[in-house]
Amino acid sequence: MLLIHCPYCDETLPEAEFAYAGQAHVLRPQDPSAQTDEQWEEFLFIRENPKGPHFERWRHQHGCGRFFNAVRDTVSDKFLTTYRAGAPRPDLASLTESLT
Amino acid sequence: MSHFSAFSLLKHAFFGNKGWTEQWPDSQPKAEYDVIIVGAGGHGLGAAYYLAKEHGITNVAVIDKGWLGGGNTGRNTTIIRSNYLYDESARLYDHSVDLWENLSQELNYNVMYSRRGVLMLAHNVHDVQSFKRHIHSNRLNGVDNRWLTPQECKDYCPPLSISPKARYPVMGGALQERAGTARHDAVAWGYARGAAMRGVDILQNCPVTAIRRHPDGSVAGVETAKGFIRAKKVAVSAAGHTSVVMQTADVRLPLESYPLQALVSEPIKPVFPCVVMSNAVHAYISQSDKGELVIGSGTDQYTSYSQRGGLPLIEHTVAAITEVFPIFNRMRMLRKWGGIVDVTPDRSAIISKTPVPGLYVNCGWGTGGFKATPGAAHTFAWTVAKDEPHPINAPFTMERFRTGRLIDEAAAAAVAH
Numbered sequence: 001m002l003l004i005h006c007p008y009c010d011e012t013l014p015e016a017e018f019a020y021a022g023q024a025h026v027l028r029p030q031d032p033s034a035q036t037d038e039q040w041e042e043f044l045f046i047r048e049n050p051k052g053p054h055f056e057r058w059r060h061q062h063g064c065g066r067f068f069n070a071v072r073d074t075v076s077d078k079f080l081t082t083y084r085a086g087a088p089r090p091d092l093a094s095l096t097e098s099l100t
Numbered sequence: 101m102s103h104f105s106a107f108s109l110l111k112h113a114f115f116g117n118k119g120w121t122e123q124w125p126d127s128q129p130k131a132e133y134d135v136i137i138v139g140a141g142g143h144g145l146g147a148a149y150y151l152a153k154e155h156g157i158t159n160v161a162v163i164d165k166g167w168l169g170g171g172n173t174g175r176n177t178t179i180i181r182s183n184y185l186y187d188e189s190a191r192l193y194d195h196s197v198d199l200w201e202n203l204s205q206e207l208n209y210n211v212m213y214s215r216r217g218v219l220m221l222a223h224n225v226h227d228v229q230s231f232k233r234h235i236h237s238n239r240l241n242g243v244d245n246r247w248l249t250p251q252e253c254k255d256y257c258p259p260l261s262i263s264p265k266a267r268y269p270v271m272g273g274a275l276q277e278r279a280g281t282a283r284h285d286a287v288a289w290g291y292a293r294g295a296a297m298r299g300v301d302i303l304q305n306c307p308v309t310a311i312r313r314h315p316d317g318s319v320a321g322v323e324t325a326k327g328f329i330r331a332k333k334v335a336v337s338a339a340g341h342t343s344v345v346m347q348t349a350d351v352r353l354p355l356e357s358y359p360l361q362a363l364v365s366e367p368i369k370p371v372f373p374c375v376v377m378s379n380a381v382h383a384y385i386s387q388s389d390k391g392e393l394v395i396g397s398g399t400d401q402y403t404s405y406s407q408r409g410g411l412p413l414i415e416h417t418v419a420a421i422t423e424v425f426p427i428f429n430r431m432r433m434l435r436k437w438g439g440i441v442d443v444t445p446d447r448s449a450i451i452s453k454t455p456v457p458g459l460y461v462n463c464g465w466g467t468g469g470f471k472a473t474p475g476a477a478h479t480f481a482w483t484v485a486k487d488e489p490h491p492i493n494a495p496f497t498m499e500r501f502r503t504g505r506l507i508d509e510a511a512a513a514a515v516a517h
Contacts, residue, residue: 001410002402016412020401041502045354045445049343051405074357074404 146477169288196475340440
């Protein structure tokens with residue numbers, strides 16, 4: 001079971017309290033009617049699916065109920081960091097040093 | 101390579117079974133191939149077999165980062181069925197079942213296809229309505245599927261509990277009698293042997309690190325651990341690692357990779373005559389010829405490339421199994437494992453050309469690729485050989501996520517397949 005740190009509750013808790021919510025930093029189009037089919041495909045369906053550090057959203061479903069972002073290595077499943085929704089994307093280079 | 105028959109078995113038995121030889125050579129890479137297939141699972145080896153047998157293309161290599169059949173081909177719960185809702189899916193999966201029925205004779209290799217029937221249980225009114233809709237749709241498509249009352253379910257599968265006191269009582273079931281199981285690694289071995297017999301090279305323990313392209317954009321070959329290999333065509337059939345491989349050719353796919361788990365019990369005497377699936381409580385179970393109960397679990401909620409998966413899912417699965425089959429509540433589980441499955445947004449596969457000339461992909465099988473092995477391999481080989489899709493896989497393009505012509509088994513699925 002994963003142990004996940006909720007940046008709002010400031011507690012590290014079992015995975016069963018959390019719901020995964022897909023890739024983070026996917027921006028909803030500002031002007032939907034101006035989007036091309038290719039842009040809709042990209043927004044709706046295409047995901048990074050990296051083998052390595054992954055920016056993703058989680059929700060503390062059975063706790064504070066809030067969404068936050070995380071960086072997790074998809075090979076080891078180790079969390080590199082978690083941060084509040086709306087906070088800027090953290091610098092990957094400084095995080096991956098702690099991977100090794 | 102020897103031909104298997106009752107006579108050859110007797111002859112070898114007479115000489116103490118000392119005369120058997122290896123069924124395919126351990127090949128070394130040539131400088132160039134007509135077709136390179138990335139991924140030596142059932143789908144990739146099958147595609148090589150059909151390329152050689154039906155299209156006369158024998159200068160083919162199948163390359164794998166591990167050993168053949170060591171990925172999802174050897175990690176699934178071997179369920180075969182074709183009772184899908186949509187016309188496109190019904191045609192593709194029923195084409196597979198047609199091929200399964202004669203596969204042992206076709207390959208001269210016993211894949212132990214067993215038509216033991218797959219029973220899908222309904223536990224609520226929505227299940228009943230949805231399954232009956234599936235049955236009507238299937239019958240219009242010529243796919244075998246019929247409705248059973250709870251007592252008929254019990255008669256078909258005696259270990260089942262149909263007690264009305266259960267938390268989710270059985271309200272009936274949909275039975276596909278033509279469905280069943282097969283021995284998964286024999287499928288990989290049978291296709292490998294058939295392909296190697298026709299001149300296909302199988303390169304194991306040789307990871308493909310990148311797909312290289314000519315300046316005009318078309319495919320040039322693949323970089324591997326054993327150096328660069330030129331190829332006129334490259335066909336990727338790499339399951340959970342498809343995104344990683346295709347990204348090196350700048351092709352982005354609508355895939356996410358999740359761990360999917362399964363487990364087996366200690367071996368017991370034959371007790372379970374069919375395959376039972378329950379979507380509502382999430383349980384999949386059959387019994388192998390070795391006697392183990394083979395139990396399918398679900399995908400983890402998060403994407404991952406770790407071939408493990410979390411224990412909470414196993415706990416959930418085992419709780420569901422003991423609810424539907426209280427007879428098993430003292431059984432001990434022997435081992436569990438995970439495989440990485442590539443899931444598309446509509447839960448239907450992609451067997452398709454790509455924007456890169458000479459590059460083809462067979463992916464997105466999610467949690468249900470084993471049943472499709474022969475049909476997917478057969479239509480994929482056609483697509484690669486003729487540079488155009490077979491009528492059966494023509495709807496399974498990667499462009500459908502742009503045009504909107506989805507094959508939405510995600511919404512239609514009677515089970516998480």
